[in-house]
Amino acid sequence: MEGDWIDVSVPLRTGMVHWPDNPSVSIERMLDIERGDVANVSKLSMGVHTGTHMDAPIHFFRMGRGIDTMPLSATIGRACVIEIRDPESIKPEELRPHRIQGGERVLFKTRNSARCWQTDDFVEDFVYISQEAARYLAVQRVQTIGVDYLSVGGLFKDGVETHHALLEAGIWLIEGLNLSHVEPGAYELICLPLKIEDADGAPARAILRAVKLTAK
Numbered sequence: 001m002e003g004d005w006i007d008v009s010v011p012l013r014t015g016m017v018h019w020p021d022n023p024s025v026s027i028e029r030m031l032d033i034e035r036g037d038v039a040n041v042s043k044l045s046m047g048v049h050t051g052t053h054m055d056a057p058i059h060f061f062r063m064g065r066g067i068d069t070m071p072l073s074a075t076i077g078r079a080c081v082i083e084i085r086d087p088e089s090i091k092p093e094e095l096r097p098h099r100i101q102g103g104e105r106v107l108f109k110t111r112n113s114a115r116c117w118q119t120d121d122f123v124e125d126f127v128y129i130s131q132e133a134a135r136y137l138a139v140q141r142v143q144t145i146g147v148d149y150l151s152v153g154g155l156f157k158d159g160v161e162t163h164h165a166l167l168e169a170g171i172w173l174i175e176g177l178n179l180s181h182v183e184p185g186a187y188e189l190i191c192l193p194l195k196i197e198d199a200d201g202a203p204a205r206a207i208l209r210a211v212k213l214t215a216k
């Protein structure tokens with residue numbers, strides 16, 4: 001009763017969008033068959049908070065855990081895609097009716113998905129999780145949260161506060177999803193960040209498959 005897997009990751013390529021003060025992305029052929037080498041070998045240079053990626057507690061806390069310590073169950077299993085209509089930020093008032101439960105994996109589809117990935121320029125007014133909503137999600141004891149642009153918090157507002165509230169609560173964060181081809185509803189999620197020792201974040205591949213709830 002399942003559909004096909006949907007890739008909700010963003011492709012990595014030279015010159016793609018990144019957070020304003022983060023390193024740019026460069027993917028360069030260091031060995032090249034065209035130049036007489038026996039194989040093509042590329043060098044990848046990028047910040048770990050670019051494209052589809054995950055945040056670890058050490059991103060904002062000096063003694064926090066690295067991404068390599070994330071339990072695999074945080075990002076493999078049932079997840080719920082919630083559509084957010086607010087064009088500015090995710091607020092508790094919009095979340096409450098969804099009755100988010102403890103242990104849930106929740107992915108927020110905002111207008112970012114259709115709007116922000118169209119350009120290599122950083123979109124400053126992306127929809128983010130307000131610090132009030134972050135505290136609400138922390139109280140609900142959500143397991144994992146996914147957002148559809150480069151940060152759970154805003155550029156001008158709630159950047160540090162939102163990260164602190166979520167990471168302090170032990171919530172694992174997926175950032176940089178593209179949910180434009182995903183309808184709200186129940187899914188199976190697989191998202192695996194690269195196993196980089198003690199890293200504050202890591203690029204990840206994320207895929208979803210719809211779960212058809214059969215009525216009995």
Ligand SMILES: [Zn+2]
Pocket residue numbers: 049055150151152163173175
């Ligand atoms: Zn982040």
